[in-house]
Amino acid sequence: MGDDELLSGWGRSTWSRANATRPASVGDLRVLLADVDERGLIARGLGRSYGDQATNAGGLVVETSRIDDAALSVGPDGRVRLHGGTTIENLLRTVVPQGWFTPVSPGTRFVTIGGAIANDVHGKNHHRDGSIGSHVEELELFCADGTVVRCSPDVESELFWATVGGMGLTGIIVAATLRLTPIPSSRLQVDTTRLASLDALMDAMRVADHTSRYSVAWIDLVTTGRCTGRSVLTTGDFAPLDGLGDDALGDGALAYDPRQRVSAPATVPSGLLRRATVRAFNEAWFRRAPRRRIAELQTISRFFHPLDGIRGWNRLYGRPGFVQWQVVVPDGAEEMLREIVHTIARSSAPSFLAVLKRFGPADPAPLSFPLLGWTLAADFPAGNRSVAPLLDALDVKVAAAGGRIYLAKDARLDPALVPTMYPRLGEWQAVRRSVDPGGRWQSDLARRLGIL
Ligand SMILES: Cc1cc2nc3c(=O)[nH]c(=O)nc-3n(C[C@H](O)[C@H](O)[C@H](O)COP(=O)(O)OP(=O)(O)OC[C@H]3O[C@@H](n4cnc5c(N)ncnc54)[C@H](O)[C@@H]3O)c2cc1C
Incomplete structure (x- = not known):
């Protein structure tokens, strides 16, 4: 999948390799910095943010991703020093066979460590382990004055903490020391439960806060009535060796083989994203899930990165692309979550x-997205005209309820x-x-939202 293919959200993407450069060293970065004009520069990892965080029209984009991390070595305590451009994909290929896992994994392994820290990414274990910033021991940050500052x-x-979640606007993370999580095996023991309503789901997730390291629910946002918010909850943790059975005999308890198995079709029938089709898809998805299944063994890829298994999955939304909207509402504002789910279900904007x-609780980073509560992420077809007014109205209510939008997924928020x-x-x-008085670090998102 090309990096630019994911930038198919609302705002017109300004990403083009014409203003991108891939420096080989900190020395090269200093040369770039000396020449940069008022449009500034911004780091770009694998471009998996959905909006305009890693684009910089008229300025410079510094590509950081690298694929040559063979020398990566993990200390006995799980500490590992990584280049900012190292991908989670490469990290996992090296460390899983040694019995370690990334402390936090987003829903795709195609992200860089620098990009993950710059958005303070969360995984299915935030309620238990927090976001990635809580597992970083030290950052080596290339700053606007050309020095590399070690901070922790x-x-x-x-x-x-300004760099964690700082969207690349404090400097370029050239290296990070991370504390990995020990794992007994590379399989997960997963429980799956079908729940008939949003309230039943919320009750089950509150229980899972205390019983499961990882938890996530697929939720139906098109069915109205009593079944609004019906869902399929999956919870789990890494399987102990004695829980593996025959599964580990063939290829080893710590085997890791994340292949892409199928490709999305190159062209998509235009009717696929109509409300009726999306409703039928949701019905089938819900019915297909077991009512309750206990301790199913799943691979890391299947449990953590299901979309990565489908090459070009984003093409399923056709040429106009899609908008992702991710919101968090705090504990205590459950009425707001109910209103969001019911409003989307009743609207004519289908979420596939x-x-x-x-x-769990927020970390000390001022721009980190997570806070104690509920986070809902939904995809909408960008070509549907009801989507913009729907989300604009919900944004205002979410803000009033003490919630927020995830800027890693945003391309459309009202700056106010x-x-x-x-x-x-x-x-x-x-x-x-204080670290960039001349405004060297710039991005399209920073200008769009007026946050500098
Ligand atoms: C399928 C999918 C699932 C996802 N699931 C989740 C999820 O579960 N949880 C979650 O939190 N996010 C999730 N995301 C979002 C993704 O994790 C973040 O957008 C992540 O930041 C992307 O990393 P990247 O390397 O592609 O960075 P880019 O998108 O290239 O850049 C993101 C930001 O990081 C900055 N940056 C990049 N490299 C550096 C560096 N070396 N130093 C300083 N700043 C840098 C950029 O300037 C930019 O502001 C998902 C995205 C996709 C496509």
Whole structure:
């Protein structure tokens, strides 16, 4: 899948390799910095953010992803120093066979460590383990004055936390030291439960907060009436060796083989994303799931990265592409979550794929997205005219309820809502200005939302 293929959201993508460069060293970065004009520069990992965070029209884009990380070595305590451009894909290929796993994995392994930290990404275990910033011991940050500053939760901590979730706007992460999670095997023991309504799902997820390391629910956002929000909850953890049975005999308890198995069709029938089709798909998906299945063994790829198994999955939305909307609403604002689910289900904007996850407490990063509560992520076809007014109206209500939109997925938020959704924006801006008084780090998102 080409990097630019994912940038098919609302705003017109300005990504083009014409203004991109791939420096080989910190020395090269210094040369770039010396020449940069007022449009500035921004780091780009694998471009898996859905909007315009890693594009910079009229300025420079610094590509960081690298594929040659064979020398990656993990200490006995699970500490590992990684280049900012190392991908989670490469990290897992190296460390899973040694009995380690990334402390946090987003829903795709095609992201870089720098990109993951710059969005303080979360996984299915946020309620238990927090987001990735909580597992970073140290960052080596290339700053606007050409120096590389080492920062950590103890040293230069304000700069550290402004960089975690800072969307590349404090500098370029050239290296990061991460604490990995030990795993007994590369399989997960997964429980699957079908739930008939949103309230039943929320009850089950509150229980899972205490019983399961990983949890995520697929949720039906098109069916109305009593079954609104019906869902399929999967929870699990890595399987102990004695839970593997025959599964481990063939290829080893720590085997890891993340192949892409099928390709999405190159062209999509235009009717596929109509409401009736999406409803039929949701019906089939719900019925296909077992009512209750316990301890099914699943691979890392199947459990954590199901979309990565389908080459070009984003093409399923056809030429106009899709919009992803991810929101968090705090614990105590469950009425808002109910309103969101019911409003989307009653609207004429069909959401093909929607997931609900639990978040634990926020970390100290001022622009980090997660906060204690519920996060819903939903895809909408960008060509549907009802989508924009629907999401605009929901954004206002979410902000008033103390929630926020995930900027890694955004291409359309009203800038006026950002200070309400991210009340510590001013704190972040002060740190940023102190390390980049000349405004070298710039991006399309930063200009669109006016956050610098
Ligand atoms: C299928 C799919 C599933 C996803 N699931 C999740 C999920 O479950 N949880 C979640 O949190 N996110 C999720 N995401 C979003 C994704 O994890 C983030 O957008 C991530 O930041 C992308 O990393 P990247 O390397 O592609 O960075 P890019 O998209 O290239 O860049 C993202 C930001 O990071 C900055 N950046 C990149 N490299 C560096 C660096 N070296 N130093 C400083 N800044 C840098 C960029 O400037 C930009 O602001 C998902 C995305 C997809 C496509």
